[in-house]
Amino acid sequence: MSFHSPILTIKGVSFSYNHHREILSDINFSLSRGELLGIIGPNGSGKTTLLKVISGILKPSKGSILLLNQDLNNFSIEKIAKFISVVPQDTWVAFNFKAKEVVFMGRLPYISRLKGETLEDYRISREAMKKTHSLSLSENNIQEISGGERQRIFMAKALAQTPQLLLLDEFTSHLDLKYKYEMLNLLKKALQEEGLTIISIFHDLNLASIASDRLILLNEGRIEQIGTPQEVLNSENLQKVYGVKPILINHPDLNVPQVIM
Amino acid sequence: MKFSINKSPKEIAGYTNWQKKLILMILGGSLGILGVSLICLNFGVVSIHPKEIFSLIWNSSLDKTNSLIVWQLRAPRIIMATLTGIALATVGGAFQGILRNPLADPYILGVSAGAALGACIGIALQYATGYYLASYLPLFAFLGAMLSLYLVYLSSKISYSVNSTGLLLAGVAINFLFSALITVLLALSKRELHSMIFWLMGDLSTADWKKISLITLPVIIGCLLLFFSSLDLNALSLGEEEALHLGVNTGKLRMRIFFIGSIIIATVVSFTGLIGFVGLIIPHIARLLIGPDHRVMLPASALLGAIFLILCDTLARMVISPSEIPIGAITALVGAPMFIYLLRRK
Numbered sequence: 001m002s003f004h005s006p007i008l009t010i011k012g013v014s015f016s017y018n019h020h021r022e023i024l025s026d027i028n029f030s031l032s033r034g035e036l037l038g039i040i041g042p043n044g045s046g047k048t049t050l051l052k053v054i055s056g057i058l059k060p061s062k063g064s065i066l067l068l069n070q071d072l073n074n075f076s077i078e079k080i081a082k083f084i085s086v087v088p089q090d091t092w093v094a095f096n097f098k099a100k101e102v103v104f105m106g107r108l109p110y111i112s113r114l115k116g117e118t119l120e121d122y123r124i125s126r127e128a129m130k131k132t133h134s135l136s137l138s139e140n141n142i143q144e145i146s147g148g149e150r151q152r153i154f155m156a157k158a159l160a161q162t163p164q165l166l167l168l169d170e171f172t173s174h175l176d177l178k179y180k181y182e183m184l185n186l187l188k189k190a191l192q193e194e195g196l197t198i199i200s201i202f203h204d205l206n207l208a209s210i211a212s213d214r215l216i217l218l219n220e221g222r223i224e225q226i227g228t229p230q231e232v233l234n235s236e237n238l239q240k241v242y243g244v245k246p247i248l249i250n251h252p253d254l255n256v257p258q259v260i261m
Numbered sequence: 262m263k264f265s266i267n268k269s270p271k272e273i274a275g276y277t278n279w280q281k282k283l284i285l286m287i288l289g290g291s292l293g294i295l296g297v298s299l300i301c302l303n304f305g306v307v308s309i310h311p312k313e314i315f316s317l318i319w320n321s322s323l324d325k326t327n328s329l330i331v332w333q334l335r336a337p338r339i340i341m342a343t344l345t346g347i348a349l350a351t352v353g354g355a356f357q358g359i360l361r362n363p364l365a366d367p368y369i370l371g372v373s374a375g376a377a378l379g380a381c382i383g384i385a386l387q388y389a390t391g392y393y394l395a396s397y398l399p400l401f402a403f404l405g406a407m408l409s410l411y412l413v414y415l416s417s418k419i420s421y422s423v424n425s426t427g428l429l430l431a432g433v434a435i436n437f438l439f440s441a442l443i444t445v446l447l448a449l450s451k452r453e454l455h456s457m458i459f460w461l462m463g464d465l466s467t468a469d470w471k472k473i474s475l476i477t478l479p480v481i482i483g484c485l486l487l488f489f490s491s492l493d494l495n496a497l498s499l500g501e502e503e504a505l506h507l508g509v510n511t512g513k514l515r516m517r518i519f520f521i522g523s524i525i526i527a528t529v530v531s532f533t534g535l536i537g538f539v540g541l542i543i544p545h546i547a548r549l550l551i552g553p554d555h556r557v558m559l560p561a562s563a564l565l566g567a568i569f570l571i572l573c574d575t576l577a578r579m580v581i582s583p584s585e586i587p588i589g590a591i592t593a594l595v596g597a598p599m600f601i602y603l604l605r606r607k
Contacts, residue, residue: 057505081508094361094498095553100276101495108496109508113489122276161507 005069006030007165007197008054013063015046015053023049024221027063033164034191036198038212040205040232042242045218047201048089051167054199056080067165081109085161087154089169089201093142099153100138103129106160128160129153131186133179147174155183159190166190168200172207184211209233209256217241233257283557290564297568298339301575305335306583333469341468341532342574343567344480346539348529350566351484352522353540354547354559358494359518360425367540370432371409372523374439376530379405380460381446388453398460399472399531406527409435410520425501428515462587463536465574472532483525484563490518491555498553538592539566542600549603569596 008031015024024046031037039047052058054065056072065072067083075083085106093102106128107121129135134152137145142153151174158166172180184207190196202208208215209229217224217232219241225232238259239245246259303311309327317323317331352367360369367373383401387394394401416431447457493514496504504511547561570588573595577588 052502055506057502076508077505077510078508081506084506086503086506088500088503091503092500094500095363095548097495097498097553101552101554102499104276105496105499105507108492111492113492116280125276 006066007033007068008199009066009069010054011064011066013053013060013065015049015058015060019061022061022221024053024060027223029216029223029226031165031197031199033195033197035213036187036191036200036211038208038215038229039199039201039218040203040208040215041218041224045241046221047218048169049221050218051086051169051199051201055084055086055167078109081161083163084165084167085158085163086167087151087158087169087171089173091150091154096141096143098138099134099140099142099145099149100125100129102142102153103134103138103156103160106157109161124162125156125160128156131159132156133182148176148179151175152179152183164195164197166196166198168198170201170203172202172204180207187211205233205259209258210251210254229256233259279554279557282551283560286551286557286561286564290561290568294343294564294567294571297571298343301339301571302331302335304575304579305330306578337468337470337473338465338574338578339571340473341465341476342570344473344476345465345529345533345536346543346566346568346570347484347563348476348480348525348566349536349540349570350543350547350562351487351559352525353566354544354555354562355487355490355494355518355522356540357544358497358555359515360429361497361500362425362429363545364541365429366537367522367526368535368537369436370428370519370523371413371435371439372406372526373530373535374436374443375409375412376402376406376527377461377535378439378443378446379403379408380531380534381443381457384453384456384460385446385450388450402531403527405439406523406531409439410523410527414516414519425515428519459587460534463534463589463592464585465533465536465577465588466585467532476528476532479528480525483521484559486521487518488556488559490514491559494518494555495553535589536570536592537589538596539570542596543569546600546603 010027010029013024013027014022016022027050029037039050041047049058053060056075056077067075067080072080104121104125107117107125111117111121126135129138132152132155134149134156137149137153140149142150145153151171155171172183175183187198191198200211202211212229214227215229215232216226217237224241225237233248234257235245235248246261248257248259250256251258302314303309307327307330309330313324313327314331317328322328349367353365356365356367356369357363379401380398382405383394383398386392413428413431413435416434417428443461447454450457493504493509496507496509497511497514499507501511543566544558544562547558547565551557551561570592573591574588576595577586577591580586
């Protein structure tokens with residue numbers, strides 16, 4: 001175990017809209033730098049809400065969130081934007097910007113509204129497109145490219161934001177096998193070389209198992225279990241949470257559990 | 262070596278230099294406004310030779326009557342049209358931005374209906390009491406606009422939804438309420454009906470230097486403030502949450518644009534009445550021509566709006582001269598086919 005102080009600590013966080021039913025109840029975990037934490041769970045288990053609470057869009061009704069050992073409430077949204085970036089599940093852009101202009105918007109937290117951007121902002125945006133293999137899309141209109149291409153552009157935008165913590169909501173949903181593979185490699189590299197930390201929601205349990213260092217299994221707003229993929233993905237947990245009895249096998253190369261129906 | 266360093270470094274990363282684009286556009290647009298103004302100065306009921314107009318611009322003491330026509334009638338109208346066009350098109354573009362809705366126009370958030378109700382009450386009072394209130398109509402209109410601004414603000418605060426839908430619904434609701442009251446006034450009116458309808462359709466014929474001096478500062482300062490929110494408006498195009506993730510306080514941004522835009526519109530509309538279509542279509546044309554980046558799109562809208570309205574007002578004066586067609590009808594009659602043509606070409 002490393003002695004790095006955690007980048008993110010969630011303490012007893014609950015969330016409900018206007019005191020109705022709790023969508024999240026008593027969530028506790030912490031995250032060290034360079035870790036990829038996967039969130040899995042059935043529909044309506046609170047995965048996206050948890051991501052929104054962490055990114056500061058929703059305020060928890062109970063508990064506290066510490067980002068780099070400081071309460072998230074002390075951060076303005078301008079400041080949060082310099083630490084956390086988010087790749088949303090679905091993206092709809094109101095006006096027909098070019099893809100490169102969308103990527104460039106990732107630099108907004110750093111751009112003075114009076115002085116304007118610098119050459120460095122352009123360089124970082126371009127670098128982010130190169131990393132996500134989306135440089136060839138840069139002149140395309142964002143409303144006219146496919147869902148998977150748009151996801152790569154939004155990933156590039158999130159990287160251009162140079163975050164310390166990257167939040168992903170189902171970022172592979174529209175990606176084909178090739179780009180799934182390349183995006184995973186990209187993220188692995190960013191985790192190891194740039195000290196990025198990632199929290200990602202997965203619907204695909206097998207991908208979650210391959211990609212994540214640890215997994216959180218959410219069930220009705222509570223953490224059913226948190227641990228390595230080997231610990232979390234067992235037939236007892238899956239049957240309890242998803243209500244089906246799948247077959248689990250071991251991935252021959254990676255030695256992580258894989259779920260087959 | 263020295264040359265490659267000087268070679269506009271901002272273009273190296275594949276990003277075009279938007280400042281250069283902006284400066285060129287402002288230069289071109291200003292020349293365009295100037296050119297169109299000079300040409301339109303020649304049209305009118307009384308024909309004055311262009312040569313004479315040109316010399317009257319430099320020296321107004323040559324011919325008293327013609328100097329009066331050029332300096333007190335035609336020039337104020339052209340400048341009023343310029344300022345009104347700038348205001349309507351810029352605010353239209355900014356409102357489309359905060360509402361993330363290309364169908365929004367400067368009147369959608371209720372301020373115009375308030376102004377119209379104020380003006381109609383003023384007109385009705387004038388006929389009912391016999392006092393001459395025509396010169397106070399802008400005050401009536403402005404007070405009405407401020408009332409609607411306040412009501413929209415209050416209702417959007419009460420509204421459960423914190424995103425742009427709340428503001429939009431509040432604006433639409435107040436619009437309907439005030440329009441209904443205007444309809445009641447129109448139904449009850451007799452002789453005053455004509456003045457009311459003319460006000461509702463927009464009219465630049467009462468333009469004079471005093472009115473211009475009153476609206477210039479609010480329009481120029483207001484539009485500059487809107488231009489400074491361009492990057493935040495860009496972020497908002499990605500969506501409410503996306504903009505928050507980029508550090509843009511969307512709630513504050515929306516209220517800021519709503520207030521600045523509404524005050525600009527209230528000031529202008531109080532003097533000109535409701536000139537439609539400009540604020541809806543000009544931002545679209547600007548987007549088709551130079552793209553959606555608000556940093557260039559809003560200034561482009563301002564310039565195009567000015568040129569468009571100068572031309573429309575000249576047509577309004579000329580088509581059935583010596584009578585006039587309301588300019589609001591001209592903007593739609595000319596603008597709609599032009600817009601459809603541009604859409605098809607795209």
